[in-house]
Amino acid sequence: MKIWQRVKTTFYTAYASWKGQGFDFSNWFGRTFWGIDNSQLATNETIFSVITRLSNTLSVLPIKLYKDFDIVVNQAADVLINEPNQNMNSFDFINALEVSRNEHGNGYAVILRDIRMQPIEIIPLDPACVMEIVNREDGSLWYQVNGESNTMYVHNLDMIHVKHIRGPNRWRGLSPLKVLANTIKYDKAVQEFSLSEMEKKESFILQYAANVDKETRSRIIGDFKRFYAENGGILFKEPGVEIDPIEKKYFASDTLASEKITRSRVANVFNVPVSFLNESGGGTFGSNEQEMIRFVNMTLLPIVRQYEHEFNRKLLTKVDRKNGMYFKFNLGGLLRGDTTTRTAYYQAAIRNGWLSQDDVRRYEDEPPVGGNASKLWVSGDLYPIDLPISERKSSATTSSTVEGGEKSE
Template identity: 45%
Template structure:
């Protein structure tokens, strides 16, 4: 059961009144400029290039997918579709909005956008919220999901139908605030905490080794025991002669000079990088080759390379966004009329020219593509007559396979003269 606006306000007031004497639906003070990633989680995002690369890949992929409102496979242009496809709020384009929302989901485990209404209670914008200030809660009497937001002057409560919420897999245990089981996503950064700490310690140890490593380049061996003053004199003479002669050294009798061979970077650091890359890819449900690991992978085309990424990684994320937008930006009557938001993932699966050409050729000859539809996919203008479907004449209807056989037999019969008996 979905609550209407009056019921939402009434329940919200009852919840707030139990905890605060002065509160309300005043959201103006929430949106002062601030760095939403100014936290421990954000610091890891800014200092670990593997996690940064994974989140960048996911957020850019989601933001690059065309998002439109459809009705029976036909794009619909109205106020809500224009808002979501062009400018979800006065400060952002659709690309920036989706990308930032996905970055928050992949960093904090949850991404929130508040629905803002005009005077006619029509959605006019979607404003992003700091995930660290939002907590899902369940109202005791109605069991409706609400979101407790830490505002500047207190806590505010927003009904779930007024909040766009995308998340990673949800917490399955008892949470601190009420009982929000299944409503708050787990942060991938927290899952990777041990991996990140181990990677950081190995890198720090390697850098410390480089900084504190012995800077000598040669071992100078003498056959006799020398006093401290004599050693200093010989060492200074060695340095001066080496510098004055462009690096050329004369080895005298009784003296042995051996260069010191050392590795600048421990090869184990690269093994740690592979482990980190593999674990980050696993947590974000990505193919490891999408993070730069090409060893052991073989793909015959770009289409195959992206197929695994789209099917295994993007489709569940895309489905979550679509259902969230459909449920909270469309009314029940609009959904019953066939309206639905849809991301076009085919943009990532177009393949190379040869593969696309064969795909389009089969589609047109088999009657499930019109030439103008193919031209639209290739961003070419339509042509007159290109809106028709075509079928190959060598194909027979599936419900009458004998008709073509009769026509072929009649066509192949030998011709006879009119007067022959």
């Protein structure tokens, strides 16, 4: 039997063991699978900040299953949106994937299916336990998952894999923290040096003249030791004695400059505006709205599209996709702007007939009221878009004027 036939047999044997009510996938890994320490996130404030912002922003975005622009619900949508697995809600699931993607460069989640091959659970995995393998016979991608006591091979259609950029001959994404290795090392060295300098006690140079006798010298040194031990007080300066403090090498401005460099480099690698890391000197936009538009278009949109493609390909069947079904994150809430901007936008949309009042109410999280509020209107001022022209006031007035012979030439 060929090696990859054995691999496939192993996979299907493992898959068969997944079935059944009450299955607990975590038992396969053991109790310590989730306990790997995250040292970089725990020790670097800037890295923690940017990963927290990205993961939380993505986690709060509404995600729905659509069919030709209408919201629908099936088993895959219910699992993803409401209960990905027995231990997580949708927020925790997306958050865990995005944190893994940003820390390790890759986020993995195995899809468990029922006998009809429909998703029943989606469970995030530790990236350190997963490795990509390509079958040379047919070129298919598989994932080797190493547990505490077992090794499993999962086909790519049963593994959600979100990642950072990768090379043409690689399936594994590049970790941003590896790119920032020198920056993190430099920042840590500066912090340790600054901390050690601040923790040092004051240093002095004690000079006395050659004609100072031994008894006076011992008394002067004793008085100075007492002064130093008490961290202050009164010290009488004897004739022929000079006391000069040794200046510390720590300067607060050096630490601030170093932190500014670190924030700039981290923002570049994670592709976020540097102002998102509380750097006041990095803003080049005329308004917060412009900055948010750039963040959404250049940072969030590529991330969101990657998640959508993974969910569409691996949670929906080909029949579902042919019938017009697709998952979609709603980014509109991040681009609504302030009250004045939204009001002008909604007014233009309603008066030009491409949004109804009920559409606006949904965007503002208000319930639709139906009736005329669900219709499209055009300014005239204003009519339902399906109202015949002859029944509009301006047309009726013109017609009566023409019939009465009062039309001016």
